[in-house]
Structures are given as structure tokens and as C-alpha cells.
Amino acid sequence: MGDDVAPVDHVSVRSDATGTSGAADDALRHSPMTIQLVENRAQRVQCVALGGYPPPSVDVHVGRRDVTDQLAFRHSATLTGATLGMRRIDFRSERSTDRFLAQADDDGESLRCEVVVPGEDRAVEKVRLDVDCESMLNIFYK
Numbered sequence: 001m002g003d004d005v006a007p008v009d010h011v012s013v014r015s016d017a018t019g020t021s022g023a024a025d026d027a028l029r030h031s032p033m034t035i036q037l038v039e040n041r042a043q044r045v046q047c048v049a050l051g052g053y054p055p056p057s058v059d060v061h062v063g064r065r066d067v068t069d070q071l072a073f074r075h076s077a078t079l080t081g082a083t084l085g086m087r088r089i090d091f092r093s094e095r096s097t098d099r100f101l102a103q104a105d106d107d108g109e110s111l112r113c114e115v116v117v118p119g120e121d122r123a124v125e126k127v128r129l130d131v132d133c134e135s136m137l138n139i140f141y142k
Contacts, residue, residue: 015037056115
């Protein structure tokens, strides 16, 4: 590994159902095994990578379908520590959207977050999607 490259330390996948708050501590939690979504209902989904420099690529797939372009990319760096010259730089990269629309065919598929820093191994985090059909919910709740 070169001096100008740092690997990704942690990758997590979140949605509204997993209680995302956007805090760094929240990103350190393990991803849930399953995310519950409702067909054609806009939902927040995010894939967060902590660490990694230069900023890693973050790709998101549902089954074999690449949905990366549906999620906006953000990268940030924060300094922690009080002693000048001894501060630590924490990098955070994420892809997220508030408008992810799951389809009925996505039920049982994996939502896969793939993070790559050039020259380093790929980091992958997966969750299973449990997609409820909107038409079935209307039957039960009317």
C-alpha cells in the first residue's frame, strides 16, 4: 500500500426502517440483515463507507441491477483531536437518496454496496430486501 492510499475501514447500508440519523456513530453500526421496503413508495437508502483515501468509488446494486445513478454521492473529511499537528482525519463517503423506489421483483434480492479505493481490495456490504406489495397493504388497511 502506498503512502497516499488508505483502505476503507467500515461499510454500512441503512434505510428509514433501520433508524438512520446521519450521525457518524450510526454509520459504525452493523448493517441489518434485512431492510423492509414498500413497493413504489419513496424511501431513504444510504450506503456509507468510513475511511478510504483517495475517495473510494461507491456502487450500489439490487440483484443484478445497477442502481448507483439513483443515489447521490458525497464525500467529506473531518478533523478530530485537540492537539494541533496531531489531529486525525476521518473520511466518509456515501451514496444516498430519499426517493429509492423498490419494485415487487426486488423482494428477496440483495442490496449490495461495493466500495473501492484504487489499489485496495473491494469492500462489500449486503442486505436482503423484503418488499411489501403496495396493493396488498391497501387490502389489509382499508
